[in-house]
Amino acid sequence: MSSNAQKSGFGATVWDYITSVDHKKIAILYLMSGGLFFLIGGIEAMMIRIQLMKAGNDFLSAGTYNEVMTMHGTTMIFLAAMPLLLGFMNAIMPLQIGARDVAFPFLNSLGFWLFFFGGIFLNLSWFLGGAPDAGWTNYASLALASESHGIDFYALGLTISGFGTLISGINFLVTIINMRAPGMTYMRMPLFTWTTFVASALILLAFPPLTIAIFFMVFDRLFGSHFFDVAAGGNTIIWEHLFWIFGHPEVYILILPAFGIFSEIFAIFSRKRLFGYTALVFATILIGFYGFMVWAHHMFTVGLGPTANAIFALATMIIAVPTGVKIFNWLLTIWGGSVSFATPMLYAVGFIPSFVAGGVTGVMQAMAPLDYQLHDSYFIVAHFHYVIVGGVVLAIFAATHLYWPKMFGTMLSEKLGKVTFWLFFIGFHLTFFIQHFLGLMGMPRRVYTFGADQGWDLFNAISSAGAVFMALGVIIMLVNVVLTTVKNERVGNDPWGDGRTLEWAIPSPPPFYNFAQTPLVRGLDTYWIEKMEGNKEGMIYAEPLGDIHMPNNSFLPVVMSFGLFVASFGALYHPDDLPWTIPVIVLGLLITFGSMLLRSLKDDLGFHIHKEDLIKDREGVKTDGH
Amino acid sequence: MINGLKKWRLFTLMAALIFFLAGCGREEISTLIPAGGVAQDQFNLLLLSSAVMLFVIIVVTIVYVLAITKFRRSKLGDEMIPEQVEGSAKLEFLWTAIPIVLIIIIAIPTVYQTFDLADTRTMDVEAEDGSMTNLTVNVVAKLYWWEFEYPEQGIVTAQELVVPTDQRVYFNVVSADVKHSFWIPSIGGKIDANPENTNTFYLTFDQESSELEDGVFYGKCAELCGPSHALMDFKVKTMNAEDFEQWVTAMQEEPTSPSDELAQTGEQLFTEKTCIGCHATSGVGTTGGVGPNLATFGDRNRVAGILEHNEENLKAWIQDPQQFKPGNQMPDPSSYNNGEPLTEQELDALAAYLMSLSVEQ
Amino acid sequence: MAHDVHDYVRTKEEYEYVRRQRAQEMRHMLTSFAMMIFLTLIAFTAVAAGFSTYLIVPIILLLAAIQVVLQLYHFMHLSNKGSGTIAFFMFSGMFVAFIVILTFVTIIWW
Amino acid sequence: MDINKKYTPQSWPDHPETATMEGKNKFVGFWLLLAAESVTFASLFATYLALKDKGPSGMEFTAAELFELPLVFAMTMILLTSSLTSVYAMYHMKNHNFKSMQAWLMITVLLGASFLGLEIYEFYHYVHEGFGYTNSAFSSAFYTLVGTHGAHVLFGLGWFIALMVRNAKRGLNTYNAPKFFLVSLYWHFIDVVWVFIFTVVYLMGVIG
Numbered sequence A: 001m002s003s004n005a006q007k008s009g010f011g012a013t014v015w016d017y018i019t020s021v022d023h024k025k026i027a028i029l030y031l032m033s034g035g036l037f038f039l040i041g042g043i044e045a046m047m048i049r050i051q052l053m054k055a056g057n058d059f060l061s062a063g064t065y066n067e068v069m070t071m072h073g074t075t076m077i078f079l080a081a082m083p084l085l086l087g088f089m090n091a092i093m094p095l096q097i098g099a100r101d102v103a104f105p106f107l108n109s110l111g112f113w114l115f116f117f118g119g120i121f122l123n124l125s126w127f128l129g130g131a132p133d134a135g136w137t138n139y140a141s142l143a144l145a146s147e148s149h150g151i152d153f154y155a156l157g158l159t160i161s162g163f164g165t166l167i168s169g170i171n172f173l174v175t176i177i178n179m180r181a182p183g184m185t186y187m188r189m190p191l192f193t194w195t196t197f198v199a200s201a202l203i204l205l206a207f208p209p210l211t212i213a214i215f216f217m218v219f220d221r222l223f224g225s226h227f228f229d230v231a232a233g234g235n236t237i238i239w240e241h242l243f244w245i246f247g248h249p250e251v252y253i254l255i256l257p258a259f260g261i262f263s264e265i266f267a268i269f270s271r272k273r274l275f276g277y278t279a280l281v282f283a284t285i286l287i288g289f290y291g292f293m294v295w296a297h298h299m300f301t302v303g304l305g306p307t308a309n310a311i312f313a314l315a316t317m318i319i320a321v322p323t324g325v326k327i328f329n330w331l332l333t334i335w336g337g338s339v340s341f342a343t344p345m346l347y348a349v350g351f352i353p354s355f356v357a358g359g360v361t362g363v364m365q366a367m368a369p370l371d372y373q374l375h376d377s378y379f380i381v382a383h384f385h386y387v388i389v390g391g392v393v394l395a396i397f398a399a400t401h402l403y404w405p406k407m408f409g410t411m412l413s414e415k416l417g418k419v420t421f422w423l424f425f426i427g428f429h430l431t432f433f434i435q436h437f438l439g440l441m442g443m444p445r446r447v448y449t450f451g452a453d454q455g456w457d458l459f460n461a462i463s464s465a466g467a468v469f470m471a472l473g474v475i476i477m478l479v480n481v482v483l484t485t486v487k488n489e490r491v492g493n494d495p496w497g498d499g500r501t502l503e504w505a506i507p508s509p510p511p512f513y514n515f516a517q518t519p520l521v522r523g524l525d526t527y528w529i530e531k532m533e534g535n536k537e538g539m540i541y542a543e544p545l546g547d548i549h550m551p552n553n554s555f556l557p558v559v560m561s562f563g564l565f566v567a568s569f570g571a572l573y574h575p576d577d578l579p580w581t582i583p584v585i586v587l588g589l590l591i592t593f594g595s596m597l598l599r600s601l602k603d604d605l606g607f608h609i610h611k612e613d614l615i616k617d618r619e620g621v622k623t624d625g626h
Numbered sequence B: 001m002i003n004g005l006k007k008w009r010l011f012t013l014m015a016a017l018i019f020f021l022a023g024c025g026r027e028e029i030s031t032l033i034p035a036g037g038v039a040q041d042q043f044n045l046l047l048l049s050s051a052v053m054l055f056v057i058i059v060v061t062i063v064y065v066l067a068i069t070k071f072r073r074s075k076l077g078d079e080m081i082p083e084q085v086e087g088s089a090k091l092e093f094l095w096t097a098i099p100i101v102l103i104i105i106i107a108i109p110t111v112y113q114t115f116d117l118a119d120t121r122t123m124d125v126e127a128e129d130g131s132m133t134n135l136t137v138n139v140v141a142k143l144y145w146w147e148f149e150y151p152e153q154g155i156v157t158a159q160e161l162v163v164p165t166d167q168r169v170y171f172n173v174v175s176a177d178v179k180h181s182f183w184i185p186s187i188g189g190k191i192d193a194n195p196e197n198t199n200t201f202y203l204t205f206d207q208e209s210s211e212l213e214d215g216v217f218y219g220k221c222a223e224l225c226g227p228s229h230a231l232m233d234f235k236v237k238t239m240n241a242e243d244f245e246q247w248v249t250a251m252q253e254e255p256t257s258p259s260d261e262l263a264q265t266g267e268q269l270f271t272e273k274t275c276i277g278c279h280a281t282s283g284v285g286t287t288g289g290v291g292p293n294l295a296t297f298g299d300r301n302r303v304a305g306i307l308e309h310n311e312e313n314l315k316a317w318i319q320d321p322q323q324f325k326p327g328n329q330m331p332d333p334s335s336y337n338n339g340e341p342l343t344e345q346e347l348d349a350l351a352a353y354l355m356s357l358s359v360e361q
Numbered sequence C: 001m002a003h004d005v006h007d008y009v010r011t012k013e014e015y016e017y018v019r020r021q022r023a024q025e026m027r028h029m030l031t032s033f034a035m036m037i038f039l040t041l042i043a044f045t046a047v048a049a050g051f052s053t054y055l056i057v058p059i060i061l062l063l064a065a066i067q068v069v070l071q072l073y074h075f076m077h078l079s080n081k082g083s084g085t086i087a088f089f090m091f092s093g094m095f096v097a098f099i100v101i102l103t104f105v106t107i108i109w110w
Numbered sequence D: 001m002d003i004n005k006k007y008t009p010q011s012w013p014d015h016p017e018t019a020t021m022e023g024k025n026k027f028v029g030f031w032l033l034l035a036a037e038s039v040t041f042a043s044l045f046a047t048y049l050a051l052k053d054k055g056p057s058g059m060e061f062t063a064a065e066l067f068e069l070p071l072v073f074a075m076t077m078i079l080l081t082s083s084l085t086s087v088y089a090m091y092h093m094k095n096h097n098f099k100s101m102q103a104w105l106m107i108t109v110l111l112g113a114s115f116l117g118l119e120i121y122e123f124y125h126y127v128h129e130g131f132g133y134t135n136s137a138f139s140s141a142f143y144t145l146v147g148t149h150g151a152h153v154l155f156g157l158g159w160f161i162a163l164m165v166r167n168a169k170r171g172l173n174t175y176n177a178p179k180f181f182l183v184s185l186y187w188h189f190i191d192v193v194w195v196f197i198f199t200v201v202y203l204m205g206v207i208g
């Protein structure tokens, strides 16, 4: 993948990636592990669909089904969709603002490794006595009653990976606030950067409630507290509130970066400036803002009372307005453009009807009295797969095609890309459209089986058939990646020809220091401006060529994360009365805090790349990263 | 290359097909065939909102299809650089204002219905003689079955809710263990059974269930509650007020011993094998049983809420309840029968006895 | 980044001036501190004296809120120029915090 | 940035904490962390309020009976004062007066430690009376809220000490100035949280 792979041997490359603090390499790590978890989550989805393909099927037992269903949701949201998006943010956002790296390269690496170890920890539950089985929402009464250690894996795993995500969020925020190239005002930032910014702000304020809720869960299950223990005065609704105070912003953490990706694509492939850039920016901010005031729409049937339900219903509906603004501005971006249907654009064009369909069902669910019927039925499943698969997953696939050349220096096959799109797109609608009706016909969600006497057989069969198409699409995408990597035809700075933002102004893949000279930004779509003015050099620069300061690689993030991983095992087995649990907790925490102390005591000042090397580099002589 | 128009046609075709199929939902359970006032209100909201959403989709689709067909590069030529339009305040205003109007259209009935459906003020109204004017049922959800208590009438039943038509029935819903949710799709939306508080709401039943193909409405547990969440079904029998009165009176009577000999052996076994410790057989009582009250077992539509109601299934259930509902709270025979399964004769007797328990004849 | 430390050596007069400025600022800090102590005392005595609950609760909450402002703006220098963005985030955080607590103690409970 | 560069009070920048890019980043990042911490504590407070005085039937302890204000009042005063002493430390930091800064930091640490000591005593006292962590939902919520704050104090003390020891020989420079500044921000934040704990948990607890 990287050019020094052949040069320095496989082991060295792996070590280089593991210790890397370079945002581009960390992005690749996110992409690989997020992709892996996507496949795992997808296989779980296939198992769900196989089990439900006919009435009374016995492919999965009742208990196993609940585990598979829970792990599907949890894996897809926390370990696949979010990390994949974080991967693209890492790869692209610093380039878009003309930065040399993110604000805290070390923390960037730490964020990744926390996520990774958290994800591994969670998935180890399959082999260590059973996966979590209380749904991805993990409602407290059932979670406390669940007997296996699955729930503990869920709680501890998500704590670890949650810290990682929070760290990444802060990192991106600081990067965008402090490290923009000269001339890059807030209102000149590309939309993907904007959505990264707002999504990171949501991460910042939404993850703490989740952390606290999980903290309560861990203490209730493992250390004898009574937050959710009704008999001792506890209250399980607290979990629901805290979870959804996090959970609703979470879905916007997923969709906003997706919106950003599509905004880039619409502009590039329509060869046109984004229509209503300002409106798009403010709509993004508004969505983020409202996102915090609607969480109780997941709890209409809990019995909060009509006042709460009415208020939250109205607050929820409002979100349709800024989202609609986005949809129409995208349409008007296409309007009057010169539209090329390259694979990324195909995804973007497929996204609009899919997401609108999912969004309007969301608004229907926001009507509290109607939601009394819809809640916890397959209608909900249909809604959120329409917005998530039709929005987020399509965006991830689109971004994969769009940014693959930028990240790896070679283009994914367009032909296979289009095959993937059509298979996936058709399969997606086939699977989920019909689920709306299943819900309306009375089918509750999270059921491992259904009787032949309920009249749901046919639609479930259709739905399962659709999933097969999606799987085929994904497999072809994998084939595409392999073939492309083997062929390895190199591309230039701006492989799509119509790049508008800074990332297209530098080589693909960019050198490890990104911009040899920090560019000067003269407006929105700054690279387009230079291109239109016929600037041969590509960009105008804000500084003369000079030495560049770079951070050192570090193995400490892996060690810190590993410490928490170890400590979690101690905590997990704590209630089993085993003698080694407390020592293991202590050991793990010692590893983590010890390496933190080491980090703060040892001065790590990084190194400099000298001007001469930069000049050599520019003339095509490869310098090694280190 | 995509052909937007073709795709659109495909879509409409599919949509039409599916709407046609949707009519096939079973009337025992479909929210699309409302059989109660609440479900009707909610169905009306569904229609209203679907209309609004359809309008939104149509508008978006028109602009969308035009945009992607008119401005393709293959038509415009590779060299064309479009005008870099910044935006339009007028348009922004338009597509902010119209959705707001649409939202208002659906918001008003939403708020109205939210308060209307939560209006349980008349629940505790007493008639002059001190009796309640309205029927109230206390619903207790338990790992994987439902208990229905009629406090005013002093009776309790399980698995099958029996209610009169054409009047408001109030429900107090609570859980005895983990969270469940009480849902009768064709009668009205759900309400959660929380472990920490009692939720209150009402439903009305407009249609007598005897008119249905299956003789009962289907009720569901709609909140994940463990392995057998999918099997936590209950049934609803609706009847006119007169029949209901009769049913209540029959419930209030002490059950008489069966006349049939086999069933009498069964009755004995029922005590010997300690079934009686968990299962009451008299309709008079209050909630709190470990197992479902079996006073009306003979009138049931299903065994344990899911199995077809016949002796075969009943015997199979008693012999191995876990096989049918994983994780349910009814023990294996071996646990109360000295480690042995029940014999075929014992099962026959028990089944005969249980089938004889009835208040409807 | 490489070139961000600007070396500047103040003249004697400039130096004296900033010293004086800082000393004065420090005196302001002392005043804020005195106020914080004072506010805490009031809250404490109000409770100790046992006035009506409905009167006391809003008052002591208000007093706490004033202390927050003092800490943020005086001790933590949130008003410094260039702190606009962080103030925005800090207030967003407090806003979310506020809604969460507000709903938990009002409409959202039975 | 050169870590060995020596400064005099005259050459010391006006805002040493944000004189370098690293410093600026740390400064902004830390404030963002504090915003997240606000939400964290809000979740704890909200839960505490929901579970206040809730317990199994026959629970003995309620807030009104349990808390002893004088002790908590003393703790409040100590923590407030430590906030002021850390301001003094920053005052000297800005004047590039390393010795005085270290001295004031020392005082801050001592005050913080005595606060923590009193808190531990308080907890010990309650537990001794039978109000343990696993007693009731109320006790869990109480100890978790106040204990989380206590853990923050402990972490702050460790941070102070680590910085003081690490830089004892090195003196002030633009590399460590941001670190000193951040820990003092952290300390103020802890103080703010305590003001609310004092008000919401103790004062409002006592009035019932």
Ligand code: HEA
Pocket: A137, A251, A252, A254, A255, A297, A298, A316, A317, A319, A320, A321, A323, A324, A325, A327, A355, A356, A357, A358, A359, A360, A361, A362, A363, A365, A366, A367, A371, A374, A375, A376, A380, A383, A384, A387, A388, A391, A392, B053, B056, B060, B098, B099, B100, B102, B103
């Ligand atoms: C990416 C993820 C994502 C996104 C973007 C959304 C977007 C929205 N969601 Fe969704 N939602 C989920 C993921 C998402 N959701 C998930 C995962 C769940 C289930 C969780 C679980 O229980 O497991 C869920 C559940 C859920 C519920 C709870 C249902 C229940 O359990 O009972 C509700 C209720 O209000 C809801 C509403 C909405 C609304 C109003 C939007 C809006 O943001 C949509 C706005 C968009 C549009 C409306 C379309 C474009 C607009 C126009 C073209 C303008 C004109 C439109 C109108 C005037 C209507 N969602």
Ligand code: HEA
Pocket: A038, A039, A041, A042, A043, A045, A046, A048, A049, A069, A070, A072, A073, A074, A076, A077, A080, A081, A134, A135, A136, A137, A381, A385, A388, A389, A392, A393, A431, A445, A446, A447, A448, A467, A470, A471, A472, A474, A475, A478
């Ligand atoms: C990002 C989020 C995300 C994504 C992408 C998906 C994707 C899919 N989901 Fe899922 N889903 C959720 C989030 C998501 N889901 C959540 C949160 C829940 C709720 C859980 C809960 O109730 O708690 C849920 C629940 C859920 C249910 C309801 C379960 C129930 O209520 O009982 C169903 C049922 O059809 C389903 C199906 C699918 C399908 C078919 C896909 C498909 O799109 C998947 C497509 C992907 C593939 C098909 C991958 C194929 C891979 C291969 C073929 C591998 C080849 C192998 C190698 C090379 C090793 N999902």
Ligand code: CUA
Pocket: B141, B144, B179, B180, B181, B221, B222, B223, B224, B225, B226, B228, B229, B230, B232
């Ligand atoms: Cu009970 Cu699901």
Ligand SMILES: [Cu+2]
Pocket: A247, A248, A251, A294, A295, A297, A298
């Ligand atoms: Cu939501």
